Amino acid sequence: MKAAPFDYIKADSLTHALETLGEYGGDAKLIAGGQSLVPMMAMRLARPTWLVDINRLDSLKNIQVGTDHVHLGAGVRQRDLEFHPQLASHLPLVGQGLKWVGHEQTRNRGTVGGSLVHADPSAELALSAMVLDVTLTLQSKAEGARTLQAADFFLGPMFTAVGDTEVLTDMSWPIWQGEHIGSAFEETAIRKGDFAMASAACQIQTNADGVISRLSFGMGGVDGTPLAFPQLANTLVGQKLTAELAQATAHQAAQTSQPGSDMHATAAYRKHLAEILLSRALLSAYAQAVGASRA
Ligand SMILES: Cc1cc2nc3c(=O)[nH]c(=O)nc-3n(C[C@H](O)[C@H](O)[C@H](O)COP(=O)(O)OP(=O)(O)OC[C@H]3O[C@@H](n4cnc5c(N)ncnc54)[C@H](O)[C@@H]3O)c2cc1C
Known part of the structure; x- marks a missing residue:
């Protein structure tokens, strides 16, 4: 399929882009890298009348x-x-x-x-x-x-x-300040470069004894938006991370997610996968934070 007809405007300043959007509103769409919008237009899932190109705007x-x-x-x-x-x-x-x-x-x-x-x-x-x-x-x-x-x-x-x-x-x-910061991003996709079937990300900070002082983590691909779990993360502050605690935390997080089923995976499979990925991300980031290498 090819995109529906549209008119193209190359914005030469942010003001120009804002004025154009102000004038055409919902009939216009910005195009940046085009890596998502162009496929959406080709599939006619997006049909802007005006395409406003912001690639020339160095201020962005x-x-x-x-x-x-x-x-x-x-x-x-x-x-x-x-x-x-x-x-x-x-x-x-x-x-x-x-x-x-x-x-x-x-x-x-x-x-x-x-x-x-x-x-x-x-x-x-x-x-x-x-x-x-x-x-x-x-x-x-x-x-x-x-x-x-x-x-x-x-x-x-x-x-x-x-x-x-x-x-x-x-x-x-x-930017997190101080020492003993570790982070990890874990993902499973069908092929390299595909969108994730599920993913997990974690950033963690400990004191010199390995006690968690700051923690943030989340899951992708298992709900309508990516998820973060600030309240659950706070319950781990003041503790050392063990494999059991990582697994229990990941399980609790995954239980609150609401993944969909599709031709690639059932909802239950995605939930299970996200739990494993998060447990792995927590342990990997923690190992980095305390300066130990990953087992
Ligand atoms: C083969 C392939 C594989 C991909 N795999 C992945 C992947 O694994 N993970 C992943 O995250 N992405 C993936 N993508 C998508 C890619 O990361 C896109 O670059 C990204 O989703 C959109 O960025 P873009 O700059 O191309 O935006 P565009 O496609 O130009 O725009 C996307 C949307 O954002 C709007 N927009 C753009 N900039 C602005 C702005 N400044 N203000 C307001 N609205 C704006 C547009 O109007 C449009 O609605 C993949 C794409 C392809 C083609």
């Missing part, structure tokens, strides 16, 4: 490393982030998750913002954003700027809080 391509946050423009290519020299030290979980996102070719074009707005429940960047509690900035011509946390951004499968006339302009990704 900044990567600014601060002391406690990395500020990312929505138009930063996934591959540029992947190769950023401070990614592994400042946002290790994102570095680990990015390797699972599609292929080198799709990451060359695909943007961080495009992935979050596309909001596939299995998307690795979306899961990382939930686990790290990212702050997102949206702008529109009529309302100006507003910010919201990842938990309020993802509303359902391919459904976010971004309004018809809004642009996701940038994101603020927290």
